Amino acid sequence: MLFNSVDFLVFFPIVVLLYYCIPNRFRYIWLLVCSYYFYMCWNVEYALLLLGSTIITYFSGMLIEKFAKSAKENGKAHKKGAAKAVVVVSFVLNLGILFFFKYFDFFTENLEKALSIVNIQVQMPQLSLLLPVGISFYIFQALGYTMDVYRGDIKAEKNFLKYAVFVSFFPQLVAGPIERSKNLLKQFSEEHKFDLKRVQDSLLLMAWGYFCKMVIADRIAIFVDAVYSDYVTYGGWYIAVATVLFAFQIYCDFAGYSTIAMGAAGVMGFRLMENFEGPYCAVSVPDFWKRWHISLTSWFRDYLYIPLGGNRKGKFRKYLNKIIVFLVSGFWHGAQWSYVIWGGLNGLFIVLSEIFAPSRRWLKEKLGWKENAASNKVLQAITTFLLVDFTWIFFRAPGTKDALQMIQSMLTVKNFGIFFDSSLYRLGLDRRNFYVMILSIILLLVVDICHNKGIRIRKWLESQNLWFRWLVYILLIESVLIFGIWGVGYDKAAFIYFQF
Numbered sequence: 001m002l003f004n005s006v007d008f009l010v011f012f013p014i015v016v017l018l019y020y021c022i023p024n025r026f027r028y029i030w031l032l033v034c035s036y037y038f039y040m041c042w043n044v045e046y047a048l049l050l051l052g053s054t055i056i057t058y059f060s061g062m063l064i065e066k067f068a069k070s071a072k073e074n075g076k077a078h079k080k081g082a083a084k085a086v087v088v089v090s091f092v093l094n095l096g097i098l099f100f101f102k103y104f105d106f107f108t109e110n111l112e113k114a115l116s117i118v119n120i121q122v123q124m125p126q127l128s129l130l131l132p133v134g135i136s137f138y139i140f141q142a143l144g145y146t147m148d149v150y151r152g153d154i155k156a157e158k159n160f161l162k163y164a165v166f167v168s169f170f171p172q173l174v175a176g177p178i179e180r181s182k183n184l185l186k187q188f189s190e191e192h193k194f195d196l197k198r199v200q201d202s203l204l205l206m207a208w209g210y211f212c213k214m215v216i217a218d219r220i221a222i223f224v225d226a227v228y229s230d231y232v233t234y235g236g237w238y239i240a241v242a243t244v245l246f247a248f249q250i251y252c253d254f255a256g257y258s259t260i261a262m263g264a265a266g267v268m269g270f271r272l273m274e275n276f277e278g279p280y281c282a283v284s285v286p287d288f289w290k291r292w293h294i295s296l297t298s299w300f301r302d303y304l305y306i307p308l309g310g311n312r313k314g315k316f317r318k319y320l321n322k323i324i325v326f327l328v329s330g331f332w333h334g335a336q337w338s339y340v341i342w343g344g345l346n347g348l349f350i351v352l353s354e355i356f357a358p359s360r361r362w363l364k365e366k367l368g369w370k371e372n373a374a375s376n377k378v379l380q381a382i383t384t385f386l387l388v389d390f391t392w393i394f395f396r397a398p399g400t401k402d403a404l405q406m407i408q409s410m411l412t413v414k415n416f417g418i419f420f421d422s423s424l425y426r427l428g429l430d431r432r433n434f435y436v437m438i439l440s441i442i443l444l445l446v447v448d449i450c451h452n453k454g455i456r457i458r459k460w461l462e463s464q465n466l467w468f469r470w471l472v473y474i475l476l477i478e479s480v481l482i483f484g485i486w487g488v489g490y491d492k493a494a495f496i497y498f499q500f
Contacts, residue, residue: 001041003260004214019268020194028188031165038170046132053094054167057142060090061149061156090146094139101129106335134174142167145181147303154181162188171264175257177275177295192269201458202266207476209259214484216440217253220245222428231406236413239406246396247389248441278448283380285349288388300325323347338403342394349387436483
């Protein structure tokens with residue numbers, strides 16, 4: 001079930017209405033039923049994978065806590081080793097499920113190619129399995145719980161149903177944010193009373209998410225798809241424009257989902273973590289990754305970077321660990337080498353940024369460069385955007401070879417005249433829709449800049465008169481209804497990150 005579907009617009013009000021009618025002690029059961037129904041609208045059988053991951057990590061948490069408690073009370077080292085072994089088994093089983101459905105064909109295909117280099121011809125099996133929606137997200141969330149119990153950050157949840165709804169909570173089930181057990185799990189034991197002010201604020205958040213998805217992302221997608229699907233015909237500056245627009249498409253698509261998820265959860269009284277913090281206001285690539293997909297980058301920091309040694313074992317190991325984390329992050333996004341290259345490039349930019357930081361500071365001091373000047377911030381933001389946008393080519397292109405050909409085309413094809421001959425309006429978007437897209441992007445940037453400067457627009461709206469607040473609400477909703485694009489051909493469009 002898609003957030004931007006009629007089905008959800010019927011489903012969600014029913015869920016909320018009955019949620020507040022049901023006694024508090026039974027609400028988590030209602031949410032569990034609704035979450036599994038929400039997921040099974042895509043594929044009934046794959047709900048068994050969700051249940052399987054839930055069972056594995058639930059009992060893992062129970063065993064880890066039992067062994068850890070015994071080791072602490074009786075000083076038995078083998079009990080501590082047993083707790084660690086349970087963590088390993090939990091990770092192996094869950095990542096094994098993920099590997100089988102997401103990476104098996106990729107592995108066998110590349111193994112076949114590697115063996116052919118040494119003249120060994122083997123026909124490897126290809127399963128061509130349908131990737132379960134959201135599998136990377138809920139498995140990482142469940143594994144985070146396992147590690148939190150092992151580290152003693154939380155106690156193991158004894159109520160299986162409460163734990164099951166933590167893993168399957170429908171607002172953030174299929175595309176995050178990847179919630180932490182320390183934040184979300186305890187909320188299913190809290191009493192959430194109906195609060196009109198909170199509900200209004202959450203609905204406004206949902207409306208903004210729909211605006212980002214349907215007005216901006218889906219409109220940009222028409223243009224980007226036209227260019228990237230035929231980049232041989234539309235080379236040079238067409239690709240450059242499409243790549244810049246794709247940066248906003250993927251941002252509005254993914255941030256739009258996260259915002260709707262936060263709003264939907266907020267209507268019922270749940271607090272989800274912020275997943276985006278104005279990423280294109282970033283003044284460096286490291287700063288960008290503190291603002292982009294925060295739930296995933298913080299997950300990799302806590303459960304991969306720090307266990308690898310973090311920055312505790314010297315500069316070389318610190319840089320190597322960061323490169324490893326970003327390579328794994330790229331691989332997490334998809335079974336394709338272009339994703340790995342995308343992750344590697346971002347990791348490389350971060351490492352180079354840190355290595356040359358002292359040299360940049362020295363040069364700025366010699367030149368009398370004002371670090372806090374607005375002109376410097378703008379220059380840094382533009383530079384960061386261009387670096388990040390360059391890596392998006394590998395993320396969006398069908399493959400590595402295609403990405404390299406597109407880069408070559410941008411460097412060699414001289415067709416700057418497309419900005420003056422109206423040809424940009426013949427790639428799926430007419431002049432009116434193109435202008436709507438540009439104005440919407442400008443509005444997005446204004447909102448992000450305000451947020452970056454500490455101006456919270458929702459709080460500002462709360463301080464305004466009732467008539468003005470409702471005017472803003474009505475205009476936002478009408479803009480979604482009037483200017484929203486339901487995919488190419490006006491069909492509802494899935495969120496990009498559903499494929500991951």
